[in-house]
Amino acid sequence: MEKFEKLTGIAAPMPLVNIDTDMIIPKVFLKTIKRSGLGVNLFDEMRYDRQGNEIPDFVLNKPQYRDTQILVAGDNFGCGSSREHAPWAIADFGIKCVISTSFADIFYNNCFKNGILPIVLPQEAVDVLMKDAEKGSNARMTVDLENQTVTTSDGEEFHFEVDAFKKHCLLEGLDDIGLTMAHVKDIDAYEARMAQERPWV
Amino acid sequence: MTAPKTLYDKIWDAHVTHEQEDGTCLLYIDRHLVHEVTSPQAFEGLRMAGRKVRAPEKTIAVPDHNVPTTLDRVSGVIANEESRIQVDALDKNAKEFGVNYYPVSDIRQGIVHIVGPEQGWTLPGMTVVCGDSHTATHGAFGALAHGIGTSEVEHVLATQTLIQKKSKNMKVEITGKLKPGVTPKDVTLAIIGATGTAGGTGYVIEYCGQVIRDMSMEGRMTVCNMAIEGGARAGLIAPDETTFEYVKGRPHAPKGAQFEAALNWWKTLYTDEGAHFDKVVTLRGEDIEPVVTWGTSPEDVLPISSVVPDPESFKGGKVEAAKRALDYMGLKAGQKLTDIQIDTVFIGSCTNGRIEDLRAAAEILKGKKIKDGMRAMVVPGSGLVRAQAEEEGLADIFKEAGFEWRLAGCSMCLAMNPDQLSEGERCASTSNRNFEGRQGYKGRTHLVSPAMAAAAAVTGHLTDVRELMSETENA
Numbered sequence: 001m002e003k004f005e006k007l008t009g010i011a012a013p014m015p016l017v018n019i020d021t022d023m024i025i026p027k028v029f030l031k032t033i034k035r036s037g038l039g040v041n042l043f044d045e046m047r048y049d050r051q052g053n054e055i056p057d058f059v060l061n062k063p064q065y066r067d068t069q070i071l072v073a074g075d076n077f078g079c080g081s082s083r084e085h086a087p088w089a090i091a092d093f094g095i096k097c098v099i100s101t102s103f104a105d106i107f108y109n110n111c112f113k114n115g116i117l118p119i120v121l122p123q124e125a126v127d128v129l130m131k132d133a134e135k136g137s138n139a140r141m142t143v144d145l146e147n148q149t150v151t152t153s154d155g156e157e158f159h160f161e162v163d164a165f166k167k168h169c170l171l172e173g174l175d176d177i178g179l180t181m182a183h184v185k186d187i188d189a190y191e192a193r194m195a196q197e198r199p200w201v
Numbered sequence: 202m203t204a205p206k207t208l209y210d211k212i213w214d215a216h217v218t219h220e221q222e223d224g225t226c227l228l229y230i231d232r233h234l235v236h237e238v239t240s241p242q243a244f245e246g247l248r249m250a251g252r253k254v255r256a257p258e259k260t261i262a263v264p265d266h267n268v269p270t271t272l273d274r275v276s277g278v279i280a281n282e283e284s285r286i287q288v289d290a291l292d293k294n295a296k297e298f299g300v301n302y303y304p305v306s307d308i309r310q311g312i313v314h315i316v317g318p319e320q321g322w323t324l325p326g327m328t329v330v331c332g333d334s335h336t337a338t339h340g341a342f343g344a345l346a347h348g349i350g351t352s353e354v355e356h357v358l359a360t361q362t363l364i365q366k367k368s369k370n371m372k373v374e375i376t377g378k379l380k381p382g383v384t385p386k387d388v389t390l391a392i393i394g395a396t397g398t399a400g401g402t403g404y405v406i407e408y409c410g411q412v413i414r415d416m417s418m419e420g421r422m423t424v425c426n427m428a429i430e431g432g433a434r435a436g437l438i439a440p441d442e443t444t445f446e447y448v449k450g451r452p453h454a455p456k457g458a459q460f461e462a463a464l465n466w467w468k469t470l471y472t473d474e475g476a477h478f479d480k481v482v483t484l485r486g487e488d489i490e491p492v493v494t495w496g497t498s499p500e501d502v503l504p505i506s507s508v509v510p511d512p513e514s515f516k517g518g519k520v521e522a523a524k525r526a527l528d529y530m531g532l533k534a535g536q537k538l539t540d541i542q543i544d545t546v547f548i549g550s551c552t553n554g555r556i557e558d559l560r561a562a563a564e565i566l567k568g569k570k571i572k573d574g575m576r577a578m579v580v581p582g583s584g585l586v587r588a589q590a591e592e593e594g595l596a597d598i599f600k601e602a603g604f605e606w607r608l609a610g611c612s613m614c615l616a617m618n619p620d621q622l623s624e625g626e627r628c629a630s631t632s633n634r635n636f637e638g639r640q641g642y643k644g645r646t647h648l649v650s651p652a653m654a655a656a657a658a659v660t661g662h663l664t665d666v667r668e669l670m671s672e673t674e675n676a
Contacts, residue, residue: 200455
């Protein structure tokens, strides 16, 4: 997995609350058996009309937001399905960080598995960042995972919390399965114990 | 003496195989359910790393999201090429990795969350995961069950564990009794209406109270199924005699002395007196009405007797979201919900595709016809539910009323197969999500119970089911 360290880039504002996984990647694109190539269909039904033409009003279609790397979004981002296609599409588009007041649980976890940093901040902070994002491509936001800060283009800095282990994995780009395999003896021991205690499982 | 524990605490503790200093745990997974949409990349990952499935005997695969539900599927060919590729990939992976498998041709095939309990794979006190958010369904058995992403699917396939940190405990108590015409679907929607779609974020919910105790396993599964719609990682209900009775004799449930041993442990699975909950929500069963959603989030729910709300009556970002929802749904503030005309009725899904759901809908439809021009379909949750409904005469009631009687699958709940709404088509649906585009591009979804769906099919508009119930039922 790609490491996440420090990122300075364009942030796009999406103030809508409850942006769900069907909005992020509609189900027609779930029929793939690959992980890559979904970026072009990110937010598909908001981004394109039925003929496949771009809807100019949609934020990521505006010239100043085409190279967006950070998304500032309304509350409860990523609610709905467990589809990892949602973070795959986000990552494939080039977005590496999403900031909101809250995230749906499964989506939040899925982000870390794909080198995306989801940041939770209080409403007041998200409001400031949303305003900064509205400035477009002249305003670059900076996300520093090591120091756990987001800095606006004006230099206003916000500290965010992140689970220490998740942070470590993201900074180092660690592979979960590899990490768990180091504990294979514990798993063996648990299975042996359960064969005695709960043999019906 | 140890501190009192919640049901969640007990199941969690029984599955920790390793704990790091920061509380991050390796949680052992007892059952891993797999379907065709979220698994191909995970199997591919194993193949590329030269890994095996660690516990194929604990892994159960069934295609459900993509499968056609029309009767011609017995020919074995799926017309949509992408769908066919996914279903074929599951078939190939299930065989190559040697996991339990119910192919499309098997009568036991159906929606993974209906097949698991039906076959006795899901048992009290287990950990159950699936690359599907509605895995919460299995919590009805007192199993810790939740959805995972594809990376985690691969992780569970390879290691039979999941890297997890413990969630917080939330109690949702429904006291008293439900009024006639009020169903588990109304209960679960009413809870989301009260807590919001993010109200459960970071929590595992335990549902309790007399209303839950009085529910069948089918009803409890409906309630837990939508825990995720309230943002919770999982929903749980402590197992009791109703649970044990349901489980006993299922193909993969323990038998004889093993059953007795299991039962002894299952009976310890309840929240201890005085255990701590981080959040408590209480609803009175008597206060819950038959409900319907008006917007594009499951929290947009109101009693059927209400009117479409004014977006300005909300706060913060919800004002814009409600405006957008009304525009999408083609509704006006102040409009009576019962005046909303319906084009299509869908009965099915992992929320409401079980036998009891079909009975409830058939009860309303008996001797009646659906409104002229109405498109109505029943998609049983599994081949066995379908067979049972045929045996009980329910299928005949549906067919005589004018419903299509389909084969098992997820179908129009998420419209990955050909069962879709067209632009602007309005559906009363027993499924779980009313998101934009969920049932088809620009399709409009109103979430309801099976009885309410049947009522709408008859009258052609959203309807208070109690108006169609006989005097005795309503007493």
